[in-house]
Amino acid sequence: MDMTPIRDRMVEHHVTRRGIRDPGVTEAMRTVPREKFVPPGSEEFAYEDAPLSIGEGQTISQPFIVALMLEKANLNAGDRVLEVGTGSGYASALISRIARYVYSIERHEKLARQAKERFEKLGYRNIDVRVGDGSKGWAKAAPFDAIIVSASAPEVPTALKEQLGLGGRLIIPVGRGEGQRLKRLTRTGATAFEEEDLGGVLFVPLIGEDAWTATHPMYTATAPSGCASE
Ligand code: SAM
Numbered sequence: 001m002d003m004t005p006i007r008d009r010m011v012e013h014h015v016t017r018r019g020i021r022d023p024g025v026t027e028a029m030r031t032v033p034r035e036k037f038v039p040p041g042s043e044e045f046a047y048e049d050a051p052l053s054i055g056e057g058q059t060i061s062q063p064f065i066v067a068l069m070l071e072k073a074n075l076n077a078g079d080r081v082l083e084v085g086t087g088s089g090y091a092s093a094l095i096s097r098i099a100r101y102v103y104s105i106e107r108h109e110k111l112a113r114q115a116k117e118r119f120e121k122l123g124y125r126n127i128d129v130r131v132g133d134g135s136k137g138w139a140k141a142a143p144f145d146a147i148i149v150s151a152s153a154p155e156v157p158t159a160l161k162e163q164l165g166l167g168g169r170l171i172i173p174v175g176r177g178e179g180q181r182l183k184r185l186t187r188t189g190a191t192a193f194e195e196e197d198l199g200g201v202l203f204v205p206l207i208g209e210d211a212w213t214a215t216h217p218m219y220t221a222t223a224p225s226g227c228a229s230e
Contacts (some may be wrong), residue, residue, distance in 0.1 A: 003035050006047045010034075014049035015067045022071040028097035029067060034060075036118055037090040056108045058204060060088040061150060065201060069171045070200055072184050073097050073146040082141070082163070085136030085150030085206065089115030092127050095148070102127040103141045105134040107207060135208035137163040144168055151206035152180045159210060161185065161193060173203040 011029045020026060035046035037060055042052055051059040070091070075081065079099040083092045086106035092115065096102045104127055106112040113133045119127050130138065134149070135157045143165035152173040164170055170185040182198040205212045 003033060003043075003047070004030075006223065007034065010047040010049070010063060014064050018064055020064075020067045020071050022075075024075060024077075024098040025067050025070045025094070028070075028094040029063065031097055032090065032093045033122070034063070034090055035141060036117060036122065037088040037093070054088045054111065054214065056111055058087055058108065058111060060090050061203075066091050066094065068198070069148055069150075069182070070098070072182075073148055073171050076144055079083075079145035080141070082138055082144045082147045082160075083150065084137070084147065084160070086112055086115045086129055087150060089118050089127075089129070091148065091150060092129075093119065093122065093124055094125045096124050099146070100126065102174075103144070104129045104140050105132050105138055107131065133208035135159070135206055135210035147171070149206060150203065151211075152176070152203040153206040153211045156183070156185060157206075159211040162185070171198075173201045174218050178202060214224075 008030055011026055016026055016031060035043040038046045038052050039054060044054055049062055049064050051062045054060050075098045079097045080101045081095050083104045086092055092102050092104040093171040109131045112129050116129045137159040142163035144163055145165055145168050147160050147170045148174040154175060156172055160170055164187040166187055168187045173180045173182050175181055180201050180203060182201045184196045184198055186194045188194050207214050
Protein backbone atom coordinates (compact mmCIF):
# COMPACT_ATOMS: atom_id res chain seq x y z
CA MET A 1 0.00 0.00 0.00
CA ASP A 2 1.30 3.46 -0.91
CA MET A 3 1.43 5.43 2.35
CA THR A 4 2.55 8.71 0.70
CA PRO A 5 -0.84 10.50 0.95
CA ILE A 6 -1.23 9.46 4.61
CA ARG A 7 2.32 10.60 5.32
CA ASP A 8 1.73 13.95 3.61
CA ARG A 9 -1.44 14.43 5.66
CA MET A 10 0.41 13.67 8.89
CA VAL A 11 3.07 16.28 8.03
CA GLU A 12 0.40 18.83 7.16
CA HIS A 13 -1.79 18.23 10.25
CA HIS A 14 0.70 17.44 12.97
CA VAL A 15 3.86 19.23 11.83
CA THR A 16 3.39 22.28 9.58
CA ARG A 17 0.08 23.38 11.11
CA ARG A 18 1.73 23.26 14.52
CA GLY A 19 4.40 25.69 13.42
CA ILE A 20 7.30 23.64 12.04
CA ARG A 21 8.55 25.59 9.04
CA ASP A 22 12.07 24.25 8.30
CA PRO A 23 11.74 22.88 4.75
CA GLY A 24 14.55 20.38 5.34
CA VAL A 25 12.62 18.85 8.23
CA THR A 26 9.22 18.75 6.53
CA GLU A 27 10.70 17.34 3.31
CA ALA A 28 12.53 14.62 5.26
CA MET A 29 9.27 13.73 7.02
CA ARG A 30 7.51 13.44 3.67
CA THR A 31 10.29 11.15 2.44
CA VAL A 32 11.10 8.75 5.30
CA PRO A 33 8.53 5.92 5.58
CA ARG A 34 7.70 5.93 9.32
CA GLU A 35 5.67 2.74 8.83
CA LYS A 36 8.96 0.89 8.24
CA PHE A 37 10.19 1.92 11.71
CA VAL A 38 7.32 0.49 13.77
CA PRO A 39 6.85 -3.17 14.74
CA PRO A 40 4.90 -5.41 12.34
CA GLY A 41 1.18 -4.97 12.97
CA SER A 42 1.52 -1.32 14.08
CA GLU A 43 1.89 0.14 10.57
CA GLU A 44 -1.66 1.47 10.56
CA PHE A 45 -0.80 3.65 13.58
CA ALA A 46 2.48 4.94 12.12
CA TYR A 47 0.97 8.27 11.03
CA GLU A 48 -0.81 9.17 14.24
CA ASP A 49 0.92 11.88 16.24
CA ALA A 50 1.80 9.56 19.08
CA PRO A 51 4.71 7.57 20.43
CA LEU A 52 4.50 3.82 19.74
CA SER A 53 6.05 0.88 21.52
CA ILE A 54 9.09 -0.63 19.73
CA GLY A 55 9.98 -3.33 22.28
CA GLU A 56 12.55 -3.39 25.11
CA GLY A 57 10.23 -0.98 26.99
CA GLN A 58 11.12 1.78 24.50
CA THR A 59 9.19 3.97 22.07
CA ILE A 60 9.48 5.62 18.68
CA SER A 61 8.92 9.31 19.47
CA GLN A 62 5.85 11.33 18.53
CA PRO A 63 6.37 12.89 15.05
CA PHE A 64 5.74 16.48 16.17
CA ILE A 65 8.36 16.30 18.91
CA VAL A 66 10.93 14.81 16.52
CA ALA A 67 10.19 17.61 14.04
CA LEU A 68 10.53 20.23 16.78
CA MET A 69 13.86 18.82 17.95
CA LEU A 70 15.26 18.71 14.42
CA GLU A 71 14.05 22.22 13.60
CA LYS A 72 15.57 23.61 16.80
CA ALA A 73 18.86 21.87 15.95
CA ASN A 74 19.15 24.13 12.85
CA LEU A 75 20.52 21.30 10.74
CA ASN A 76 22.53 22.11 7.62
CA ALA A 77 23.43 19.91 4.66
CA GLY A 78 27.11 19.70 5.63
CA ASP A 79 26.53 18.84 9.30
CA ARG A 80 27.82 15.85 11.22
CA VAL A 81 25.22 14.95 13.82
CA LEU A 82 25.13 12.64 16.85
CA GLU A 83 21.85 11.10 17.93
CA VAL A 84 21.79 9.53 21.40
CA GLY A 85 18.99 6.96 21.64
CA THR A 86 18.62 5.42 18.17
CA GLY A 87 15.51 3.47 19.18
CA SER A 88 13.71 2.49 15.99
CA GLY A 89 16.09 4.59 13.88
CA TYR A 90 13.36 6.94 12.65
CA ALA A 91 14.88 10.21 13.91
CA SER A 92 18.35 9.21 12.68
CA ALA A 93 16.83 8.39 9.29
CA LEU A 94 15.26 11.87 9.13
CA ILE A 95 18.54 13.52 10.12
CA SER A 96 20.36 11.51 7.45
CA ARG A 97 18.12 13.06 4.77
CA ILE A 98 19.05 16.58 5.94
CA ALA A 99 22.65 16.42 7.16
CA ARG A 100 25.90 14.94 5.81
CA TYR A 101 26.50 12.18 8.35
CA VAL A 102 24.75 10.72 11.40
CA TYR A 103 26.39 8.92 14.32
CA SER A 104 23.67 7.13 16.24
CA ILE A 105 24.16 5.38 19.56
CA GLU A 106 21.73 3.01 21.34
CA ARG A 107 22.14 1.04 24.57
CA HIS A 108 19.90 -1.87 23.51
CA GLU A 109 21.76 -4.18 21.16
CA LYS A 110 18.54 -5.54 19.60
CA LEU A 111 17.15 -2.09 18.77
CA ALA A 112 20.49 -0.99 17.30
CA ARG A 113 20.59 -4.10 15.10
CA GLN A 114 17.02 -3.60 13.88
CA ALA A 115 17.69 0.08 13.10
CA LYS A 116 20.80 -0.86 11.15
CA GLU A 117 18.80 -3.38 9.10
CA ARG A 118 16.18 -0.73 8.33
CA PHE A 119 18.83 1.73 7.12
CA GLU A 120 20.35 -0.95 4.89
CA LYS A 121 16.97 -1.86 3.37
CA LEU A 122 16.13 1.79 2.71
CA GLY A 123 19.59 2.53 1.28
CA TYR A 124 20.45 5.16 3.92
CA ARG A 125 24.24 4.89 3.86
CA ASN A 126 25.31 7.96 5.82
CA ILE A 127 24.39 6.58 9.26
CA ASP A 128 26.73 4.75 11.62
CA VAL A 129 25.00 2.89 14.47
CA ARG A 130 26.79 1.76 17.59
CA VAL A 131 25.73 -0.02 20.78
CA GLY A 132 26.82 1.84 23.89
CA ASP A 133 26.20 4.44 26.55
CA GLY A 134 25.41 7.68 24.76
CA SER A 135 25.63 9.73 27.96
CA LYS A 136 29.36 9.64 27.24
CA GLY A 137 28.80 10.71 23.63
CA TRP A 138 30.97 9.33 20.81
CA ALA A 139 34.38 10.89 21.45
CA LYS A 140 36.15 9.46 18.40
CA ALA A 141 33.69 11.06 15.98
CA ALA A 142 33.51 14.46 17.77
CA PRO A 143 33.19 17.40 17.34
CA PHE A 144 29.58 17.47 16.17
CA ASP A 145 27.61 20.29 14.58
CA ALA A 146 24.54 19.08 16.42
CA ILE A 147 23.66 16.50 19.06
CA ILE A 148 20.09 15.27 19.55
CA VAL A 149 19.33 13.31 22.70
CA SER A 150 16.13 11.29 22.49
CA ALA A 151 15.88 10.33 26.17
CA SER A 152 15.68 12.46 29.30
CA ALA A 153 18.78 13.09 31.43
CA PRO A 154 18.96 14.23 35.08
CA GLU A 155 21.20 17.06 33.86
CA VAL A 156 23.12 17.83 30.69
CA PRO A 157 25.97 15.29 30.46
CA THR A 158 29.39 16.99 30.40
CA ALA A 159 30.75 14.77 27.62
CA LEU A 160 27.98 15.88 25.26
CA LYS A 161 28.76 19.55 25.87
CA GLU A 162 32.45 18.88 25.29
CA GLN A 163 31.75 17.08 22.02
CA LEU A 164 29.90 20.02 20.47
CA GLY A 165 31.85 22.07 17.96
CA LEU A 166 31.88 25.86 18.25
CA GLY A 167 28.40 27.03 17.24
CA GLY A 168 27.12 23.46 17.73
CA ARG A 169 23.61 22.84 19.05
CA LEU A 170 22.64 20.26 21.68
CA ILE A 171 18.94 19.41 21.99
CA ILE A 172 18.19 17.46 25.13
CA PRO A 173 15.25 16.71 27.45
CA VAL A 174 16.27 17.26 31.08
CA GLY A 175 14.44 16.33 34.25
CA ARG A 176 12.28 13.67 35.74
CA GLY A 177 8.79 12.44 34.92
CA GLU A 178 6.32 15.14 34.02
CA GLY A 179 8.71 17.91 35.02
CA GLN A 180 10.96 17.37 31.99
CA ARG A 181 12.01 20.39 29.91
CA LEU A 182 13.43 20.32 26.40
CA LYS A 183 16.61 22.41 26.25
CA ARG A 184 18.84 23.80 23.56
CA LEU A 185 22.46 24.51 24.38
CA THR A 186 24.54 26.36 21.79
CA ARG A 187 28.30 26.36 22.20
CA THR A 188 29.49 29.95 22.00
CA GLY A 189 33.06 29.48 23.28
CA ALA A 190 35.52 26.97 24.76
CA THR A 191 33.57 26.85 28.01
CA ALA A 192 30.59 29.05 27.13
CA PHE A 193 27.10 27.81 26.25
CA GLU A 194 23.86 29.63 25.64
CA GLU A 195 20.91 27.73 27.12
CA GLU A 196 17.26 28.02 26.06
CA ASP A 197 14.12 26.34 27.37
CA LEU A 198 11.99 24.89 24.55
CA GLY A 199 9.05 23.67 26.65
CA GLY A 200 7.73 20.66 28.51
CA VAL A 201 8.17 17.12 27.18
CA LEU A 202 7.83 13.52 28.30
CA PHE A 203 10.61 11.12 27.34
CA VAL A 204 11.88 7.74 28.47
CA PRO A 205 14.99 8.02 30.69
CA LEU A 206 18.55 8.28 29.46
CA ILE A 207 20.21 5.43 31.33
CA GLY A 208 23.96 5.45 31.69
CA GLU A 209 27.06 6.45 33.57
CA ASP A 210 26.42 10.18 33.22
CA ALA A 211 22.61 9.84 33.39
CA TRP A 212 20.02 7.86 35.37
CA THR A 213 20.83 4.42 36.74
CA ALA A 214 18.71 1.53 35.40
CA THR A 215 17.48 0.80 38.93
CA HIS A 216 16.40 4.36 39.77
CA PRO A 217 13.14 3.98 41.79
CA MET A 218 11.38 6.58 39.69
CA TYR A 219 11.79 4.46 36.58
CA THR A 220 11.21 1.05 38.07
CA ALA A 221 8.01 2.10 39.88
CA THR A 222 6.22 3.82 36.98
CA ALA A 223 7.32 3.66 33.39
CA PRO A 224 7.05 6.97 31.54
CA SER A 225 4.57 6.91 28.72
CA GLY A 226 7.04 7.61 25.95
CA CYS A 227 8.37 10.49 23.95
CA ALA A 228 5.63 13.06 23.70
CA SER A 229 5.00 16.72 24.18
CA GLU A 230 2.96 17.90 27.12
N1 SAM B 1 14.91 8.39 18.41
C1 SAM B 1 14.19 7.17 18.55
C2 SAM B 1 13.31 6.88 17.37
O1 SAM B 1 13.24 7.68 16.44
O2 SAM B 1 12.72 5.79 17.38
C3 SAM B 1 13.38 7.10 19.82
C4 SAM B 1 14.22 7.00 20.99
S1 SAM B 1 13.45 6.36 22.43
C5 SAM B 1 12.39 7.55 22.91
C6 SAM B 1 14.86 6.55 23.50
C7 SAM B 1 15.97 5.57 23.25
O3 SAM B 1 17.09 5.94 24.03
C8 SAM B 1 15.63 4.15 23.64
O4 SAM B 1 15.79 3.30 22.55
C9 SAM B 1 16.63 3.83 24.74
O5 SAM B 1 17.04 2.49 24.78
C10 SAM B 1 17.76 4.76 24.40
N2 SAM B 1 18.69 5.08 25.48
C11 SAM B 1 18.43 5.33 26.77
N3 SAM B 1 19.58 5.60 27.44
C12 SAM B 1 20.58 5.52 26.52
C13 SAM B 1 21.98 5.72 26.58
N4 SAM B 1 22.63 6.04 27.70
N5 SAM B 1 22.70 5.55 25.45
C14 SAM B 1 22.08 5.22 24.29
N6 SAM B 1 20.77 5.03 24.18
C15 SAM B 1 20.01 5.18 25.27
